[in-house]
Amino acid sequence: MKIKILHLYPDLLNLYGDKGNIECMRMRLVWRGIDAEVVKYTCEDTGFDLSDIDIVFVGGGSDREQKIVCHRLLEHKKDLQEYVENGGALVAVCGGYQLLGKYYKLEDETIEGLDILDIYTEQGKKRLIGNIVLKSDFIDQKIVGFENHGGRTYIGKHMPLGKVLYGYGNEEKSGAEGVIYKNVIATYLHGPLFPKNPQLCDYVLTAALKKKYPDFTELAPLDDSLENTANKYIVDRFKSD
Ligand code: GLN
Secondary structure, X not given: XXXXXXXXXXXXXXXXXXXXXXXXXXXXXXXXXOEEEEEEEXXXXXXXXXXXXXXXXXXXXXXXXXXXXXXXXXXXXXXXXHHHHOOOEEEEEOHHHHHOOOEEEOOOOEEEOOOOOOOEEEEEEEEEEEEEEEEOOOOOOOEEEEEEEEEEEEOOOOEOOEEEEEOOOOOOOOOEEOEEEOOEEEEOOOOOHHHHOHHHHHHHHHHHHHHHOOOOOOXXXXXXXXXXXXXXXXXXXXXXX
């Protein structure tokens, strides 16, 4: 078995080292004897082909970087929409999450999004920064992370990735964070999302493997004692119930 991961714009969208999530996905496959290949698409490249891609990852960046990326990504709007509708796995963090929506409205301009999710984002006054803890319906482990965004994302009828137990989330008020749609995971949680949340990482890997290999059932367990200790430490520190 083999999984091919496409990392979109590692040169521009890599705030807080979002690319560590790529390494985490790769190693959690390799440790189970599954081949993993990572291909990068940067601003220097002329186009990408999604036909043999199993997981797409797009990280977060500043508004300036997001604008550059957005113009380039719109060239692939239809391909990315089809990829998602056909069940392709896609993980988008912060700025990448905002770009999946209809638009991102800034004070003086509006950035057109990929319209993959029926959501939109508007810039707010203060930035929403800090640790965050979520409870999701589809994995047992609480999801922990760090958020830092000026945008408020309104997800309409979409299912959130999780309920906020501590922190701000999509727009501070609804108590929802991120979106889960088909095999898309979109979230404001930056940095080591997968290293700190091994169950979430395995959820994405399992989705990609099931799509590619219809007979695939489940991943072999790994010794996640260190990862689980890190996760629990944050849960206990910010949310003890
Ligand atoms: N530019 C976006 C915002 O501030 C995303 C920033 C980020 O990726 N941290 O809302």
